[in-house]
Amino acid sequence: MASSSLFNKSVTSLSGIGAKRAELFNKLGIKSIADLVYFYPRTYEDWSVVTKIENLEFGENACIKAVLATPVESICISGGRILSKTTVYDDTSTINIVFFNNRYIGNMLSVGKEYYFYGRVTYENYGAVIISPTFAPVESGVKIRPIYRQTAGLPSKSIEKAVENALKLLPDVVKDSFPEQVRRTFGLCGLKEALLNIHFPSSHEMLEAAKKRLVTEELVVLNLGMRNLKNNNRGECGVKITTDYSEDFEKFLPFKLTNAQKRAVSDCINDITQSNAPMNRLVQGDVGSGKTAVAVSVSYTVVKNGFQAAFMAPTEILARQHYDTFCKLFENTHINVGILTGALKESEKKKIRQQIADGELDLIIGTHALITDKTDFKNLGLAITDEQHRFGVAQRARLLSKGDNPHLLVMSATPIPRTLGLIIFGDLDISIIDELPPSRKPVKTVRFFSNQRSRGYKFIRSEVEAGRQAYIVCPLVEDGELEDVVSVEHYAQELMANVFPDIPVGLVHGHMKADEKEEVMHRFVTGEISVLVATTVIEVGVDVPNASVIMIENAERFGLSQLHQLRGRVGRGSEQSYCILVSDKDNQMTKERLDVMCSTNDGFKIADEDLRMRGPGDFFGERQHGLPQMAIADFADTKSIELSQKIADYILFAYKDLRNDELRILNSEINRLFDNGGHNIMN
Numbered sequence: 001m002a003s004s005s006l007f008n009k010s011v012t013s014l015s016g017i018g019a020k021r022a023e024l025f026n027k028l029g030i031k032s033i034a035d036l037v038y039f040y041p042r043t044y045e046d047w048s049v050v051t052k053i054e055n056l057e058f059g060e061n062a063c064i065k066a067v068l069a070t071p072v073e074s075i076c077i078s079g080g081r082i083l084s085k086t087t088v089y090d091d092t093s094t095i096n097i098v099f100f101n102n103r104y105i106g107n108m109l110s111v112g113k114e115y116y117f118y119g120r121v122t123y124e125n126y127g128a129v130i131i132s133p134t135f136a137p138v139e140s141g142v143k144i145r146p147i148y149r150q151t152a153g154l155p156s157k158s159i160e161k162a163v164e165n166a167l168k169l170l171p172d173v174v175k176d177s178f179p180e181q182v183r184r185t186f187g188l189c190g191l192k193e194a195l196l197n198i199h200f201p202s203s204h205e206m207l208e209a210a211k212k213r214l215v216t217e218e219l220v221v222l223n224l225g226m227r228n229l230k231n232n233n234r235g236e237c238g239v240k241i242t243t244d245y246s247e248d249f250e251k252f253l254p255f256k257l258t259n260a261q262k263r264a265v266s267d268c269i270n271d272i273t274q275s276n277a278p279m280n281r282l283v284q285g286d287v288g289s290g291k292t293a294v295a296v297s298v299s300y301t302v303v304k305n306g307f308q309a310a311f312m313a314p315t316e317i318l319a320r321q322h323y324d325t326f327c328k329l330f331e332n333t334h335i336n337v338g339i340l341t342g343a344l345k346e347s348e349k350k351k352i353r354q355q356i357a358d359g360e361l362d363l364i365i366g367t368h369a370l371i372t373d374k375t376d377f378k379n380l381g382l383a384i385t386d387e388q389h390r391f392g393v394a395q396r397a398r399l400l401s402k403g404d405n406p407h408l409l410v411m412s413a414t415p416i417p418r419t420l421g422l423i424i425f426g427d428l429d430i431s432i433i434d435e436l437p438p439s440r441k442p443v444k445t446v447r448f449f450s451n452q453r454s455r456g457y458k459f460i461r462s463e464v465e466a467g468r469q470a471y472i473v474c475p476l477v478e479d480g481e482l483e484d485v486v487s488v489e490h491y492a493q494e495l496m497a498n499v500f501p502d503i504p505v506g507l508v509h510g511h512m513k514a515d516e517k518e519e520v521m522h523r524f525v526t527g528e529i530s531v532l533v534a535t536t537v538i539e540v541g542v543d544v545p546n547a548s549v550i551m552i553e554n555a556e557r558f559g560l561s562q563l564h565q566l567r568g569r570v571g572r573g574s575e576q577s578y579c580i581l582v583s584d585k586d587n588q589m590t591k592e593r594l595d596v597m598c599s600t601n602d603g604f605k606i607a608d609e610d611l612r613m614r615g616p617g618d619f620f621g622e623r624q625h626g627l628p629q630m631a632i633a634d635f636a637d638t639k640s641i642e643l644s645q646k647i648a649d650y651i652l653f654a655y656k657d658l659r660n661d662e663l664r665i666l667n668s669e670i671n672r673l674f675d676n677g678g679h680n681i682m683n
């Protein structure tokens with residue numbers, strides 16, 4: 001019988017997988033045999049319905065059962081490619097089959113033998129043809145075939161073979177994460193049955209049952225894990241805040257808080273002064289609604305009561321910007337503001353950490369550096385995460401663990417659909433800032449084709465000449481290819497040399513060193529740079545109210561919510577601001593999406609449209625929610641989410657405590673999901 005250690009052994013222990021192949025598996029995130037078992041198919045080919053050749057429809061995927069009539073004939077065609085061709089027949093008709101660049105195909109197919117062929121039927125000048133179908137001899141008994149996410153050099157078929165071998169290692173009885181009572185009550189099949197059938201379904205019914213079981217389990221695990229996080233944090237709060245200083249704080253602000261901001265502040269103050277439980281509050285508000293001021297006000301009260309406050313931001317740029325703002329705000333007070341980011345020199349970090357531990361610093365702004373083991377607080381009273389969707393729930397929990405059950409304030413501009421909100425923010429109370437500061441004018445948005453770009457440049461020039469500043473954003477994923485970096489650098493050089501030779505232009509992208517980025521941003525903030533060419537590093541939170549134009553290149557490459565975030569970089573002052581979306585894509589989808597951007601400034605409406613047009617897969621694919629990655633569950637699947645909530649309730653009711661022995665496997669799955677541990681179904 002296989003042991004747990006075997007299950008967690010490297011894939012190289014399977015036959016046919018050497019070090020080189022293992023690297024390819026690694027690329028797909030598969031290291032162990034367990035990883036293979038949990039690497040679910042992307043989709044399936046249905047070989048269970050066989051179509052007669054005479055009934056084939058052009059353009060459709062179909063499975064035929066046919067005999068090879070002629071030997072495979074291979075010829076060289078243009079570009080050094082090899083074309084292999086054969087003809088097959090069933091009892092109704094014949095059809096051609098063609099393969100490209102597979103020099104071994106002749107050895108794999110024999111005349112007179114019967115095979116299943118699965119593929120798309122097309123029409124070429126020599127007649128109907130199936131191009132590069134998958135195939136198997138009829139005696140293989142295949143019904144529904146798994147198709148896996150593949151990578152160059154590692155086709156789905158090889159993965160299928162490896163999974164098949166891995167599944168053979170499962171013991172007769174695997175430890176099931178759901179106790180039998182739960183499975184029976186909710187009509188869920190066993191884990192082993194589910195794992196076998198998700199890869200190699202014996203029928204459509206079994207596939208559905210397997211999916212239901214695995215999806216439900218994943219969501220239940222997520223659900224219980226989220227509740228766990230909340231409970232861990234819901235003990236007695238070690239932070240006693242007695243006096244409300246929020247009115248006192250307003251004198252520091254150069255503006256008056258909006259009513260919505262005031263409401264959010266007073267929600268927080270109520271939480272922290274009136275109960276023994278720690279605050280768990282989300283402040284949600286569209287870009288530019290002024291969430292920062294709310295957070296600082298609450299920090300002020302916490303600090304004046306003798307505790308420290310930590311403010312965690314997702315990027316260096318944002319942390320630095322908050323730091324500058326808070327320093328200025330508290331210039332003439334006894335409040336000591338500090339910053340801790342990964343970019344600081346080791347010696348500086350050490351010094352700051354000492355000051356945090358000694359309690360010399362009251363308000364500490366930082367990036368992930370705040371939650372490393374090395375950072376200890378003297379008496380953390382309030383933990384704030386800005387742009388919450390950029391953090392995982394586990395990171396949020398880690399920040400909280402730095403204090404004695406401190407208060408938590410999370411801020412987000414990303415609107416989340418209701419069902420998903422139930423899971424993500426199930427553990428949070430919510431304040432919504434539904435009002436923008438006065439004198440804001442909605443950003444005017446236009447769509448340009450690239451042949452109108454020079455008009456865009458001309459407009460930018462006129463704004464700069466009127467004393468304002470501009471962003472030009474180029475699409476570049478931050479962990480993107482070097483080519484992209486070259487192209488954005490090239491873009492900036494072109495701009496400096498030929499378009500704005502007389503205007504100070506700066507460039508900032510994610511591949512620059514932190515201090516270089518910071519220097520450029522600083523020069524933009526002070527107005528020394530007028531036009532900033534940037535990648536999406538500026539997408540979150542950056543606040544330069546004097547910027548009045550943002551031009552976004554290849555706008556079709558961004559999600560709508562992301563475009564909205566980018567556009568939120570302008571329109572932060574009282575000047576009329578503009579957003580120019582440049583795109584040459586002319587398809588219906590792009591047109592509709594850019595139309596939405598041009599017609600509304602409402603973040604919630606845009607998120608809804610985004611969801612409607614792109615579908616939940618893409619919307620959540622960007623992982624803009626801070627939840628752990630799901631292997632099979634779909635966050636738009638309301639029915640399953642609701643079922644999982646029922647089951648989670650049932651489990652907590654029936655077993656009282658996740659530490660109950662019957663829940664041992666389920667509990668280890670929860671730990672795995674939140675800590676990235678290994679699957680544990682064999683010990």
Ligand code: ADP
Nearest residue numbers: 255256257258287288289290291292293437543
């Ligand atoms: P976000 O909610 O996107 O984080 P910020 O907190 O960065 O927004 O605020 C956006 C801009 O609006 C900042 O320049 C800030 O100083 C300004 N601001 C915030 N609240 C007000 C207000 N009540 N009146 C005027 N300006 C405000």
Ligand code: MG
Nearest residue numbers: 291292386541
């Ligand atoms: Mg912000």
